[in-house]
Amino acid sequence: MSTQSSEKKYRAIGHLPDGDTAGRHPADALPQAGAPSEVVCRLPTRWADFTLHGYQDPSTGLEHVALTLGDFSDGAPVMLRLHSECLTGDTLFSLRCDCGPQLEASLRAIAAEGRGALVYLRQEGRGIGLINKIRAYALQDTGADTVDANRMLGFEDDARDYRYAAHIVRSLGIRQARLLTNNPLKVRALEHEGVEVVERIPLHAGANPMNHRYLATKAQRMGHIQD
Numbered sequence: 001m002s003t004q005s006s007e008k009k010y011r012a013i014g015h016l017p018d019g020d021t022a023g024r025h026p027a028d029a030l031p032q033a034g035a036p037s038e039v040v041c042r043l044p045t046r047w048a049d050f051t052l053h054g055y056q057d058p059s060t061g062l063e064h065v066a067l068t069l070g071d072f073s074d075g076a077p078v079m080l081r082l083h084s085e086c087l088t089g090d091t092l093f094s095l096r097c098d099c100g101p102q103l104e105a106s107l108r109a110i111a112a113e114g115r116g117a118l119v120y121l122r123q124e125g126r127g128i129g130l131i132n133k134i135r136a137y138a139l140q141d142t143g144a145d146t147v148d149a150n151r152m153l154g155f156e157d158d159a160r161d162y163r164y165a166a167h168i169v170r171s172l173g174i175r176q177a178r179l180l181t182n183n184p185l186k187v188r189a190l191e192h193e194g195v196e197v198v199e200r201i202p203l204h205a206g207a208n209p210m211n212h213r214y215l216a217t218k219a220q221r222m223g224h225i226q227d
């Protein structure tokens with residue numbers, strides 16, 4: 001695919017700055033901070049009437065969304081959740097993890113605040129993809145923990161990349177965040193990309209007997225905070 005046709009495709013789906021992108025890697029063509037998504041609609045939910053923004057990361061082709069509520073133009077810190085896709089937990093009611101309850105708790109918290117954003121990142125399985133996550137689950141069924149299962153498959157413990165997520169956050173006009181997470185890596189990644197995390201809000205939801213070992217492994221081997 002030529003650079004020109006790639007540019008057209010990305011412009012149609014997401015958003016790009018004007019100008020010639022020829023000869024540059026697609027990732028270099030990210031919109032400037034402050035550029036809004038062109039793909040926006042209302043998304044009424046059980047908890048609030050959100051605005052839904054669509055994005056496509058030109059360097060990966062992955063499509064992401066952000067749900068926002070309220071006005072960020074005053075520059076005050078914004079309640080923010082970066083949520084990585086978990087098909088099994090977010091939509092199939094799996095008890096193996098805490099993702100579904102965390103997603104719901106985040107949307108409830110933002111709705112209660114009346115202002116905030118949730119960026120839903122299509123980085124399934126901590127970035128290894130759905131089929132590989134199922135492979136990792138199969139290894140966990142025979143005794144491996146979540147970290148060793150990834151390593152047995154030849155993956156890093158966590159293959160996620162938050163650069164495009166930070167770009168989405170900046171493009172929404174968020175400069176300072178109150179981040180809903182137990183994962184210090186997300187805090188560091190956002191700060192590295194120029195979004196100040198003025199507060200980390202612990203997000204404990206959905207612990208159950210089936211995910212006890214998974215949550216313990218995240219705390220013991222992946223640095224997750226259990227406060």
Ligand SMILES: Nc1nc2c(ncn2[C@@H]2O[C@H](COP(=O)(O)OP(=O)(O)OP(=O)(O)O)[C@@H](O)[C@H]2O)c(=O)[nH]1
Nearest residue numbers: 083084085086097123124125126136146181182183
């Ligand atoms: N490879 C792999 N991925 C998993 C496993 N269990 C859950 N996941 C993925 O882990 C990710 C969890 O994402 P998040 O809830 O955003 O992040 P987190 O790192 O748990 O940190 P928090 O912000 O505290 O929730 C999702 O992409 C899940 O699909 C597993 O056993 N193996």
Ligand SMILES: [Zn+2]
Nearest residue numbers: 086089097099
């Ligand atoms: Zn999950």
